[in-house]
């Protein structure tokens with residue numbers, strides 16, 4: 110069973126200051142999870158997590174994670190700016206972008222971020238833009254399908270990211286010739302994996318490539334970046350990943366492949382987003398309409414603008430009706446937002462307790478790729494983000510948008 114980290118009483122207090130809808134994050138749980146991740150990889154001396162900023166781009170969250178030893182993984186100019194403003198700079202930033210504009214490479218280089226090249230042609234592009242830095246990383250795409258035992262997890266052959274093996278080897282040779290001194294390898298082969306085998310399987314692939322790179326180029330990599338992809342159980346029937354078992358699986362592969370090849374000094378990096386924040390955020394919304402036509406609809410005051418995953422991927426997000434946690438789920442509802450789009454539904458045919466107008470609903474697991482994916486369709490405004498602090502107090506960490514924010518880009522254009 111999924112249990113919200115806030116109660117009806119707490120929400121009734123919060124809404125006196127911050128009306129629904131809002132996103133709220135659980136600081137204590139975020140910290141505990143970050144510490145567990147660090148522990149899982151404590152066997153590796155150089156281990157570091159670079160939090161994927163795109164998952165939850167909020168400076169307060171970035172600073173909480175920084176205080177737990179995490180850096181940032183950025184892939185755009187504004188993500189770099191946010192990291193810098195949050196006090197995370199230099200080698201604390203991994204710049205894992207793709208289709209990268211010149212000015213973004215230039216800014217990443219200026220901040221001293223570690224640049225992770227998505228393509229072979231980016232070597233020349235980077236050289237012409239700002240020169241080749243001493244530390245550089247390359248992204249690998251093995252092609253084909255990616256399987257764990259007999260289950261196909263994803264299709265790297267169809268993915269736009271990374272370089273082929275041949276390009277990768279040539280890239281290291283060229284980069285070394287251009288003056289680079291420390292080299293990294295990166296790959297992201299499957300998203301939201303709910304299995305302890307993903308990282309160990311990926312690690313084996315990358316460790317074997319590291320050995321091949323050493324044989325063919327003489328280069329000993331300094332770091333291997335396992336990137337993101339560790340998932341969370343969105344549905345209540347799934348078991349969460351065991352991060353300690355995942356860390357141990359990677360350690361075994363390391364001891365089997367890297368250590369005997371004389372590559373036992375390689376640092377392991379991760380770029381997790383969903384795993385770091387997903388379960389520790391809720392979208393809180395209020396039931397404001399009930400509609401009884403061919404189906405039963407509950408209209409809430411949040412919409413896909415606040416959480417796009419159900420509309421975009423048909424993703425399941427668990428819902429708890431606050432104060433009715435122990436009532437039987439004997440009513441079948443579609444829970445809808447207000448967009449003029451029929452896919453604006455947080456749940457379809459969901460069995461829930463009887464919902465009354467004014468009830469507060471917690472939409473679970475919105476801490477990553479939740480607020481972040483927001484947009485402004487139908488002129489809807491983005492909500493506030495709140496933090497449930499470790500001491501139980503509530504802090505607003507981003508105010509809600511106002512119409513002035515929405516119209517800001519039209520300033521000076523009303524009379525043309």
Ligand SMILES: *Cc1c(COP(=O)(O)O)cnc(C)c1O
Pocket residue numbers: 161163164182184205206297300301336337338339380381382383384477
């Ligand atoms: C999205 C992304 C991540 C984070 O992915 P999660 O699934 O949230 O862990 C990490 N690295 C890169 C390059 C990404 O694009």
